[in-house]
Amino acid sequence: MRKSKVLAKLRAGKVVCSFKTNLDSARATEIAAMAGFECIWTCLEHGPNDISLIERQINAAKAWDTDVMVRVARGSYSDYIHPLELDAAGIMVPHVMSLEDAKNVVRMTRFAPIGRRAVDSGFADAQYCNVDLATYTREANEQRFVAIQIEDPEPLADLDAIAELDGIDIIFFGPGDFSHGLGAPGQWNHPKIAEARQRIVQVAKAHGKVAGTVGNPGNLKELVAMGYRFINVGGDVITLREHCRKLVEAVDRQPS
Template identity: 35%
Template sequence: MTPAVPARTLKQKFAADGHAFGPMVIEFFTPGMAAIAAAAGADFVLYDMEHSGAEIGDIKEQCAAARGLGIAPLVRVPSGEYHFVARALDAGAEGIMVPMVESAAHAAEIVSFAHYPPKGRRGAAFGVAHDGYRGGDPVAKIAAANGRTLIIPQIETKTGLEAVEDIAAVDGVDIVWVGHFDLTNFLGIPAAFDHPDYEAALARVLAAADANGKPAGFMAADEAWAEAYYRRGFRAIAYGLDHLLFQKALAGGLSLLNGLAAATPARG
């Protein structure tokens, strides 16, 4: 048997189309989430482990639910230690996002954790979740896994920004992602997304990504942000957080109903 891999990996989609979009999930780790996102037209689902209560078992279930749907499960791990990176990949993640990467050496270490030898030092476990519990040639499985795995360092500290050119140049780094809230915090301008220092930081990240032929990534909270950052040059965009999308839609509907109720005479 051959390894279970999608007809086109997310890495191949970026190479062919130059972009990919999908939601970020931080709250609703439900069995249908991947199917819901796929039906909406998403290319990936980015599952968060940094700020959510998700454990590795939750991630394994979500990756299993994504199989066969043509949608890539990505995971933001809590940090770049080996056990976070390798376990998420073994659970079936197609790519790993790592917060607060601050040097080329840090990025290269994460790349090594995510790839089998000779490219890296990921430990071997086959016939498990990441290869669909199938048998087959381990050499072919290693090549398939190394070829599809995406590595996404987040640039969200002043130190990381100062090293972004070196980080973007690391072989094995696939997407350079701005962590915008943290970046403004570490620049001393919390949530000042119109500040010249933030604008300059965005330009520097985009230039570093472009110089190395890699997409720049961003999490857009709403349609206005999605359009604005796409136009800036970001091509890997997580559109919305699951709970905020639900809350916004719910608030809109309830506001409509409450307005109708207020305009309707009460029945005696």
């Protein structure tokens, strides 16, 4: 099985920076991979992506030896394992709300003895039946990562128990939805957001997990100092928007 670059860096104690793609285009994914990002974060929770496009995005990134993390739709177990079968290096599960919810994630996404993920080795992650079943299931548990998003106030009560679970690699704080859940949308300096951001790092460290969140080049150093080691630093939509604005401003400054 292809080894995960993200897991190799995280297990070495290093920081991983990802780039999020919202545009429904494998070309956008490939451009970001060509630029040198170690991980591309794409999504089935929001937006127009379907599983066929996700497959093209994964293959585009693999051509440049880049991992893809797919945020899954909250549906049946098939929604969770399809990206893994297509050889995504990892998945992200949004809005994990409780300990039981997190246990369910592990059951659906990890092979025995950790979970009870359904087995079919006829896809890219098992090299189309070119890997024996025992090797496939063992390596999938070792070389594929599962991130869960803590983006609501409710799961904080279970956070320690959630972080204890075998089979979860990254505890990812989502401040956007968290602020909405507090009734304070977009208030990034809200004290409860600051408290949750810090607590997630502390709990993740205590249980040998990686703390992840969203950031940018301007606050990357601060987040790393806080203890975050998986940080999304940008995205295609914001990058395109900002570049277009700067071009328009530059053109508008020219004499007419």
